[in-house]
Amino acid sequence: MSFFKKLRDRMFRSSDKIGEGLEALVAEDAAAPEGAETGASEAARAAEVAPAQPPAAPPAAPVSPPPAMPQAQAREAERKVEPEAAKPGLLGRLFGGGGAAVEEPRRLVDDAMLESLEEVLIQTDMGVETSMRVTANIAEGRFGKRISTRELKAALAGEVARIMEPVARPLPIYPKRPQVVLVVGVNGSGKTTTIGKLASQFKAAGKSVVIAAGDTFRAAAVEQLQVWGQRAGVPVLTAPEGSDPASLAFDALTQAQAQGADLLLIDTAGRLQNRQDLMEELAKIVRVIRKVDATAPHNTLLVLDATTGQNALSQVEIFRKIADVTGLVMTKLDGTAKGGVLVALADRFGLPIHAIGVGEQIDDLAPFDPEDFAKALVGQE
């Protein structure tokens, strides 16, 4: 299965939420009583969009309404189109061509519609600021026109992809051996799983990988890494429970160097309850590994759990203060209604998003593709 298909299938809750929200938003207007929303200011705004459009005279021929037409006028034109659309010719019906004449429901892009759109986006955890910016961009050039769900989804996917494009960068691979990747993030965000997946994928790509189980406070995390290591055929260096993670990182880097390994992945603890301790622990790991290689760590990956929604934003803020975060991995995009938080993250911090996780298996981690993500997020086929 392609990763896009998997992403689209598994991001069902986000896509459902946005997709259904957009359909409801368009349908709302289609179901509204004729002319109900046609206020003076709206007509004026619509006229502003298309100053050359004569405001009152309906078109003589039954053609589709020009998009910038005031609402009442547009509806009038639509009514004239309907009888044609409802009666496809015999040949058309025989060969299934009749369906093409069925008009898609459309909604006027006005203030009320844009407000509803903003709400739909906020519900997916895109955040207020980003939702407002995206909505404003959607409005540009479309205000006063009538838009279908399909067009709205395409426009939205385009906007999301545009925001995400600059941050979509795979984990950079340097000629430096071993390349040291420090992996940070709160407990349960998916650090261990991500390290396991990365190790397996790099190993499968022919790289030699070493893992350091630096969360020495959680025996379960160490065991989990050992399982991943066995599965991937990658050595996992461990230390006794409660011992100094910096000392383990030092040993691991020395060993990785001696082995001529390509990549050293260092897991870390994620206890944010005591931020000061964690800060000191991470700073010490960095200090100590720099005794072996002054340029290490070459990447500091922050692993974020998509299901935490807006909380991911504050985690980035905190971890940027305690570690020199160079890139993000977003896990658990499967089964969350909060996938929009990735857009907020990109918009707010501009940190590279290296990979996304959509499940617990090795191949459920893939480089971040902005267009696939945007399409999956808005439920576009």
Ligand SMILES: Nc1nc2c(ncn2[C@@H]2O[C@H](COP(=O)(O)OP(=O)(O)OP(=O)(O)O)[C@@H](O)[C@H]2O)c(=O)[nH]1
């Ligand atoms: N559905 C889903 N589950 C995931 C994904 N990534 C990780 N998980 C699960 O999330 C849970 C926590 O993942 P861990 O990798 O243990 O997280 P951690 O950050 O290492 O947590 P600690 O070991 O407590 O520090 C596990 O049950 C994983 O299987 C993902 O992309 N999708």
